Amino acid sequence: MGPRSYRADEEDLFFGRERESIEVATLWSAHRLLVLYGASGVGKTSLVAAGVVAQVAGGSAEILPPGRVSHSSPVPTAARSQHNPYTFALLSSWSPHDSPNQLSGISVTEFLERRTERRDRYGDPLPLFAVIDRFEDVFRDHPSRQKYRGEFIEHLADAVRAIPRLRLLISIREDSLASLLPHEAVISGESRTRFRVDSLSVEAAVRAVARPLAGSGRSFAPGVAERLVEDLCTSDFTDRLGNTTVFRSETVEPVQMQVVCSALWDALPADVSVITEKHLRDHGDVRRTVADFCLRAIADVARDHGLTELDLRDWLARSFLTELGTRNTVYEGNGQTAGMENSVVHALVDRHLLKVEWRSGSRWFELQHDRLIEPVRAGVRHSFDSDDGQPGQAIDYLRAAEWALADGELELANKHALEAVRLAEGDPRTLGEAESFLGNLAYQSDRYEDAEKRYRRAAVLFELVQDSTAVGMLLAAIGQLLLRAGRHAEALSDLQGAVTRLQGDVMLRTELAHALRQAGQLRGAEGAYGGVLSYAPTTVDALAGRGAVRTELGDFAGALADLDNLARLRPAVAKRPPVLAARAHALAELGRIDEARALATEALAKEPADGAIRWRAGVVAARSGDTMRAVAHLRAALENADPPLMPHQRAGARQLLDELAPEQEDG
Numbered sequence: 001m002g003p004r005s006y007r008a009d010e011e012d013l014f015f016g017r018e019r020e021s022i023e024v025a026t027l028w029s030a031h032r033l034l035v036l037y038g039a040s041g042v043g044k045t046s047l048v049a050a051g052v053v054a055q056v057a058g059g060s061a062e063i064l065p066p067g068r069v070s071h072s073s074p075v076p077t078a079a080r081s082q083h084n085p086y087t088f089a090l091l092s093s094w095s096p097h098d099s100p101n102q103l104s105g106i107s108v109t110e111f112l113e114r115r116t117e118r119r120d121r122y123g124d125p126l127p128l129f130a131v132i133d134r135f136e137d138v139f140r141d142h143p144s145r146q147k148y149r150g151e152f153i154e155h156l157a158d159a160v161r162a163i164p165r166l167r168l169l170i171s172i173r174e175d176s177l178a179s180l181l182p183h184e185a186v187i188s189g190e191s192r193t194r195f196r197v198d199s200l201s202v203e204a205a206v207r208a209v210a211r212p213l214a215g216s217g218r219s220f221a222p223g224v225a226e227r228l229v230e231d232l233c234t235s236d237f238t239d240r241l242g243n244t245t246v247f248r249s250e251t252v253e254p255v256q257m258q259v260v261c262s263a264l265w266d267a268l269p270a271d272v273s274v275i276t277e278k279h280l281r282d283h284g285d286v287r288r289t290v291a292d293f294c295l296r297a298i299a300d301v302a303r304d305h306g307l308t309e310l311d312l313r314d315w316l317a318r319s320f321l322t323e324l325g326t327r328n329t330v331y332e333g334n335g336q337t338a339g340m341e342n343s344v345v346h347a348l349v350d351r352h353l354l355k356v357e358w359r360s361g362s363r364w365f366e367l368q369h370d371r372l373i374e375p376v377r378a379g380v381r382h383s384f385d386s387d388d389g390q391p392g393q394a395i396d397y398l399r400a401a402e403w404a405l406a407d408g409e410l411e412l413a414n415k416h417a418l419e420a421v422r423l424a425e426g427d428p429r430t431l432g433e434a435e436s437f438l439g440n441l442a443y444q445s446d447r448y449e450d451a452e453k454r455y456r457r458a459a460v461l462f463e464l465v466q467d468s469t470a471v472g473m474l475l476a477a478i479g480q481l482l483l484r485a486g487r488h489a490e491a492l493s494d495l496q497g498a499v500t501r502l503q504g505d506v507m508l509r510t511e512l513a514h515a516l517r518q519a520g521q522l523r524g525a526e527g528a529y530g531g532v533l534s535y536a537p538t539t540v541d542a543l544a545g546r547g548a549v550r551t552e553l554g555d556f557a558g559a560l561a562d563l564d565n566l567a568r569l570r571p572a573v574a575k576r577p578p579v580l581a582a583r584a585h586a587l588a589e590l591g592r593i594d595e596a597r598a599l600a601t602e603a604l605a606k607e608p609a610d611g612a613i614r615w616r617a618g619v620v621a622a623r624s625g626d627t628m629r630a631v632a633h634l635r636a637a638l639e640n641a642d643p644p645l646m647p648h649q650r651a652g653a654r655q656l657l658d659e660l661a662p663e664q665e666d667g
Contacts, residue, residue, distance in 0.1 A: 540570045
């Protein structure tokens with residue numbers, strides 16, 4: 001395989017994890033949540049994809065494709081500003097053939113409930129198995145997305161509660177496990193367990209080395225596979241005093257095993273049918289192969305982060321080797337580790353040169369294996385051809401940019417994406433993806449004008465390849481940016497164009513209704529919300545939006561009907577501060593003052609600076625006869641609000657303040 005994970009269709013090549021596959025499948029079947037954890041590179045993804053899934057597959061279960069929480073570059077972030085990016089990414093990976101507009105604006109529960117429930121021959125529903133891989137991305141992500149973390153975890157918890165047949169497996173790196181622990185009970189209550197994935201035992205490693213050759217026309221001579229594994233278990237180093245120490249481990253690192261076996265396979269002459277010890281000496285030298293792997297990884301990381309190979313290797317030697325030449329541990333600092341940017345350290349973990357452990361509230365790094373001591377310390381520099389092992393096509397740079405962004409490395413992501421743009425001339429689709437990706441980066445960094453320019457370029461490029469879905473999403477993103485800038489007429493034009501291209505996108509139609517409201521076209525907004533609800537009557541954002549706009553139109557009974565319906569459908573959404581404030585407004589106008597004051601107080605406690613909430617609290621205070629409090633709320637809404645009032649709300653607040661201020665002065 002080389003240093004990559006096994007896929008689900010490589011089950012016939014996956015050996016050495018037979019026991020773990022059965023145990024994990026059994027635990028997964030018996031619990032609502034299974035947390036699978038282990039060190040980076042230990043083989044968690046391979047175990048699930050090529051081992052566990054085979055144990056639960058067949059007619060007795062339904063299995064979703066592996067899920068991820070990192071997002072895909074063609075999706076303009078600004079177009080889905082109201083949608084949780086982790087939820088959207090997860091649903092996109094669970095349902096890769098659905099277009100983005102079919103998945104936007106829905107929760108995990110809604111997605112799973114839309115699926116046709118499969119049943120066994122007795123009529124009982126089949127269990128639904130779902131995997132979320134690399135869950136550590138939720139805790140390592142860029143700060144602009146971390147605000148969605150709690151909501152995403154609540155989405156998972158809602159799904160586990162609502163769908164009894166769901167069995168959720170979360171795979172996470174061991175150093176991020178502590179971040180997940182407080183959320184386990186939220187997701188699954190008491191029906192949960194954990195499983196730790198360790199390195200391979202010697203016996204398991206022999207099976208993993210030898211058995212994939214069945215049917216290939218090649219085999220190992222007696223004892224040769226065992227000799228290869230023994231070499232993988234054994235390492236030595238010589239300290240600065242000239243003393244040589246030999247280490248023998250009882251386990252084998254899967255990444256190193258895959259690297260060595262891949263190099264051996266590729267180097268064997270075509271006519272070899274039996275692999276002998278001579279072949280092992282000539283083509284499968286563990287020390288040389290692992291050293292080459294180590295130095296190549298150092299070269300790649302150095303190039304990606306603007307360092308020299310020599311400087312990076314010297315830092316590794318200074319930081320992770322003791323004066324006696326043994327492995328040293330270093331704790332992760334705030335931004336830097338032993339003087340090196342943490343982004344570089346994380347890249348070395350991803351390349352399987354460093355491993356990380358959580359100790360006493362901190363992350364500690366060390367070399368992945370004693371075998372890496374010599375290549376790190378060696379003074380020999382390997383040079384590689386510029387096109388050897390390095391991405392040379394636009395799509396390669398774009399995928400590298402996505403990985404960098406998933407790790408929160410915006411500067412590196414931007415560098416790779418710009419290189420993708422340079423190389424993608426003549427390829428409008430890839431160029432469009434790269435421009436959209438750069439637009440996402442600009443949006444996440446609050447550079448909205450730059451984001452708009454990138455999205456417009458991407459839209460033109462996707463028009464060339466007649467991808468109306470991509471164009472629609474980009475127009476939606478541009479519309480959102482224009483709304484943020486207060487350019488309502490232009491925003492409505494772009495959002496209308498997006499709706500024309502994405503007719504079935506409920507969320508986008510809801511966004512258009514939001515835009516009409518922000519532009520002060522309240523009747524148009526009410527009609528747009530109504531159109532969404534006639535098509536999808538349980539769309540909670542449309543119910544909340546129409547309830548709010550009806551208070552602004554003076555239809556307080558209609559507003560309360562919408563908000564009551566929302567509370568029945570999604571109690572958690574009905575507790576959001578803007579919804580509480582809109583309900584308080586309607587209740588006050590209908591004379592239910594005590595209920596209105598309680599809800600306004602609750603909304604203000606949660607979002608005291610929000611202009612609309614302040615304005616509605618002012619209305620409630622005015623209707624209850626508390627003029628002084630009403631004036632204070634209205635002035636705060638007009639002067640110090642964040643976010644500020646919409647223009648029509650501002651006009652309403654100003655009118656009410658003008659009515660109340662003389663009363664306050666007379667009093």
